[in-house]
Amino acid sequence: MEEYLDIRDEHGNVTGEVKARSLVHRDGDLHGTSHVWIVRKNGKNGYDILLQKRCEGKDSFPGSYDISSAGHIPAGNDYLESAVRELKEELGITVDPKDLRFLGMHKGEVKAEFYGNLFHNHEMSAIFILEKDVKEGELCLQKEEVDSVLWIDYRECLEKMRDKTLRHCIFEDEFETLGENLGILDKKRQMKGSQRL
Secondary structure, eight states: OOOEEEEEOTTSOEEEEEEEHHHHHHHTOEEEEEEEEEEEEOTTSSEEEEEEEEOTTOSSSTTOEEOSEEEEOBTTOOHHHHHHHHIIIIIOOOOOGGGSEEEEEEEEEEEEEETTEEEEEEEEEEEEEEEOOOOGGGOOOOTTTEEEEEEEEHHHHHHHHHTTOSOBOOOHHHHHHHHHHTTSSOHHHHHSTTOOO
């Protein structure tokens, strides 16, 4: 069953136009998504980040590592509501909305081709942080969406993203903003995106 999304203007406000998800990605319309980064403190004076590995059957970026939990905002829904729902659907994690710390908004755009079709993703995302030490084996993964999950040290993950040894579909500037918020990256270092840690 096709999902319908609200089309948004450059400021992220809904325009009143609603469109099928497949057409939104074909035409590159700006739409809303919610991103939840699950983090836990580690013994390296930093944080581990939970990544999900997308199923091979996904219509975009199959088999790539992605944000802990992310999803489109269905027409008529809001960012926080969708973030809570996606955590439950994708990972089996039930949270109170107050458990999610709002980090900010991020606008991202990527063009690619999958299965011979153009994929033009243009999204306005609300970013949230959930600090929770979840055990991989205790999660209930949505088999149509998530192949597996992986805890990885933030610095190691960023380095693997930059040297292209991690197959992923994460916006690097969003990941850097997360690192700054967690106190791992400072602003000066974040702005020098090519500098290694």
